[in-house]
Amino acid sequence: MGKGLLIVVSAPSGCGKGTILSEVLKNDSFFYSVSATTRAPREGEVNGVNYHFLTKEKFEELIASDGMLEYAQYCGNYYGTPRKAVFDKLEEGKDVILEIEVQGAMKIKERCPEAMFVFILPPSLGTLKERLLKRGTETMEVIEKRVGEAAREIEAAYKYDYVIVNDDLQTAVDDFITAVKAEKMTVKRSEKTIDGVLGK
């Protein structure tokens, strides 16, 4: 692992994870790892910016050549983290953010146990339902299903290191930055600093 911090962020859909991260990423000590996926681009999504949109064949080729740090199947599509960019940026000293779902996060936990794991929560399942209703893109049936799915996903939050409740955007952004700062002050990440003071 390089000099930067590997930060894994998960949240059920509708938690405002994207909005929090786009604010955090205005700070250029962070690098956002662009995932690969086989799902079709949504309106406004740009290849290479939101995702690397790949065919199933190309994605499977990358898996076979060990090009993925982790991958998972979610709602019938592949999603994965291209390995190279992550390690290159960590080596440069950037704090690399992986915005991935729970199964992938648990694979990172096995492979890179020194990573930091952050889970973003809605204030309640009721607020999550309200937000999805406001977005107005799904039927009531789909919304009920998504809230049920969110509850299941939130069960995994117990396995993460930090929890951020997205009630107020600015507070959530500040909490994220604070958690990263605190994480860097832990003794396990400060041994070189201690050695330096001791002249070792």
Ligand code: 5GP
């Ligand atoms: P969406 O299709 O809404 O963009 O993403 C669906 C889910 O896939 C989200 O929970 C998102 O965090 C997750 N995801 C995005 N990229 C990756 C990835 O590289 N690996 C894994 N495991 N999950 C990902």
